Amino acid sequence: MKSLMSLSTLGVALRSGHWPTLAGAWLHLTVSFMVWLLFGALAVAIGQELGLTATQQSVLVALPLLGGAALRITAGWACDWYGGKRTGLLVLGLQLLAVIWAALGGRSYVELLGIALLLGAGGASFAVAMPVASRAYPATHQGLVLGLVASGNIGTVLVLLLAPRWETALGWHWACGIMAVPILIAIGLFTTVVQSEPTVRTAGDGAWWQAAWAMARVPSVYWLCMIYGVTFGGFVGLTSFLPVLLHDQYGSDPIVGGSIAALCGFTGSLIRPVGGYVADRWGGLPVLVGVFIALALMTVLAGSLPALPWAVGLLVVTIAVMGFGNGVIFQIVSEWFPKDIGLASGLVGAAGGIGGFLVPIGFGLLRESTGTFLFGFVGLAVVSAAAAMTVAPALRWRPQAVAQAPSPGGFSR
Numbered sequence: 001m002k003s004l005m006s007l008s009t010l011g012v013a014l015r016s017g018h019w020p021t022l023a024g025a026w027l028h029l030t031v032s033f034m035v036w037l038l039f040g041a042l043a044v045a046i047g048q049e050l051g052l053t054a055t056q057q058s059v060l061v062a063l064p065l066l067g068g069a070a071l072r073i074t075a076g077w078a079c080d081w082y083g084g085k086r087t088g089l090l091v092l093g094l095q096l097l098a099v100i101w102a103a104l105g106g107r108s109y110v111e112l113l114g115i116a117l118l119l120g121a122g123g124a125s126f127a128v129a130m131p132v133a134s135r136a137y138p139a140t141h142q143g144l145v146l147g148l149v150a151s152g153n154i155g156t157v158l159v160l161l162l163a164p165r166w167e168t169a170l171g172w173h174w175a176c177g178i179m180a181v182p183i184l185i186a187i188g189l190f191t192t193v194v195q196s197e198p199t200v201r202t203a204g205d206g207a208w209w210q211a212a213w214a215m216a217r218v219p220s221v222y223w224l225c226m227i228y229g230v231t232f233g234g235f236v237g238l239t240s241f242l243p244v245l246l247h248d249q250y251g252s253d254p255i256v257g258g259s260i261a262a263l264c265g266f267t268g269s270l271i272r273p274v275g276g277y278v279a280d281r282w283g284g285l286p287v288l289v290g291v292f293i294a295l296a297l298m299t300v301l302a303g304s305l306p307a308l309p310w311a312v313g314l315l316v317v318t319i320a321v322m323g324f325g326n327g328v329i330f331q332i333v334s335e336w337f338p339k340d341i342g343l344a345s346g347l348v349g350a351a352g353g354i355g356g357f358l359v360p361i362g363f364g365l366l367r368e369s370t371g372t373f374l375f376g377f378v379g380l381a382v383v384s385a386a387a388a389m390t391v392a393p394a395l396r397w398r399p400q401a402v403a404q405a406p407s408p409g410g411f412s413r
Contacts, residue, residue: 021136024194025129025149028088031186032129033155035095035179036064036122038102039112040240040360041163041261042172044247044254049172050109054248058364060109061240062357063116068123069353076127076346077212084132085194089187091128094121096183103177123353126150127346132194134334134345142334147276147327156239156265164243164258215343223394224333224344225351227288230387231325233355234295234380239265239319241360245373250308260312267316268323275327284332285391291325292388296381303377326352 039046040061047057071091078087098118106112133149134142159179166175215221242264243257252260279287298318305311329348337344363376 018136018195020193021195022133022145022149024190025133026152027186028092028132028190029125029129029149029152030155030158031182032091032095032122032125033153034122034159034182035099035119036068037156037159037236037240038099038119038122038163038176038179039064039116041160041243041258042167042175043244044257045164045167045172046112047244052109054244054367055364056109057244058241058360060112060116061244062237062360063113064119065123065236065240065353065356065360067117067120068126069120069350069357071120071124072127072350072353073346075124076131076343076349079128079131079346080211080340080343084128084135085190085196088125088128088132088190088194091121091124092183092187092190094118094124096180096187099176099179099183103173103180106173106176120353126349130330130345130349136195142280142331142338144273144277144280146330146334147273150272150276150326150330151269153235153269153272153323153326154266156236157262157269160239160243160258160262160265164254168255211340211343215337215340215347220336220394221344221347223390224329224336224348227292227387227390228326228329228348229351229355230383231291231295231322231329232349232352233357233359235268235319235322235326235356236352237356237359238322239268240356241363242315244360245363248367249305249373250311252308260315263312264316264319268319268326270323271320272323272327275324276331277327279328279331284328284335285394287328288325289388289391291321291328292384292391295321295325296384296388299377299381299384303374303381305372305374
């Protein structure tokens with residue numbers, strides 16, 4: 001009976017808005033995540049071909065995450081100012097350029113770094129897909145809707161499962177070229193099913209940068225950026241680095257390592273809407289305390305680096321907690337900044353990308369300097385425990401967030 005009630009609730013929520021737009025936003029994010037983590041899935045093969053060190057591989061994995069962080073801010077601005085549909089198509093176009101470059105070029109490490117940065121366009125999708133879906137639904141279902149579209153994180157699963165197999169059969173250049181196909185499909189469907197937005201800027205609009213500056217003066221923005229850097233940064237950074245970690249620590253080949261990473265990414269993506277739903281029902285802040293306590297505990301256990309079967313189980317649960325936390329945090333973002341969800345998504349999402357950039361870099365450097373991945377997990381545990389202690393002060397920031405959030409100033413919502 002409970003499951004039937006849940007399906008009924010889901011159906012009501014989906015019918016309350018424009019579900020084709022939600023589907024288009026989900027597809028955009030799914031394909032974009034495949035592009036974003038493409039080098040993470042292929043890092044072992046690329047490293048073996050070019051003779052890269054663990055640190056060089058970690059940089060190659062991390063640079064798309066950094067590029068995505070920077071582009072998310074720009075995409076958030078463009079989404080508010082020019083509209084999510086046009087911005088989304090531009091983002092997909094940049095991804096198409098990146099995979100074609102990787103397929104035809106990528107003969108040196110320096111060139112690969114440039115490609116890695118451009119692959120960051122996949123990370124910019126988050127600042128497009130979230131506002132596009134948000135504006136298609138009423139406020140009462142924001143947590144669930146944003147959680148559903150954000151489950152496009154499942155793209156991490158697809159690329160980690162498929163790309164190593166493409167590489168084994170055809171080579172990593174061809175694996176990159178094959179990614180052009182889902183990008184072209186996404187361009188066609190996004191153009192067709194996503195509803196056109198009304199004019200998003202008028203002569204009476206205030207400058208976007210004024211809205212950005214106003215938001216920068218709200219203390220809660222920095223807190224949201226910090227905690228999302230922990231949950232989403234941990235999710236995308238650890239998932240993308242897992243094939244390298246498993247190859248180095250357990251001798252797993254790229255297909256096995258990619259499959260394990262895909263399992264972790266699948267669990268974290270699948271549970272994200274649950275986090276948004278739970279936050280809708282019981283409030284995001286109380287739930288976050290449990291999220292960060294659980295995350296601190298799980299990262300310590302995973303850091304013990306037990307035998308592979310146990311390690312897989314611990315990593316799956318750890319990344320699931322991160323995915324659940326991602327859904328909770330974006331329910332808070334939509335509640336605190338309903339009028340500037342594009343800008344807020346871009347800023348908070350950028351912080352998540354920066355966190356994702358730091359995780360592989362940190363793991364790679366600590367592995368080379370200490371000879372073990374243990375201290376990378378310890379670092380995540382310490383940061384998670386610190387994040388848990390910041391939730392209580394955030395209870396004082398909520399009224400400030402709602403009161404001080406930038407006015408719409410004519411932006412279409």
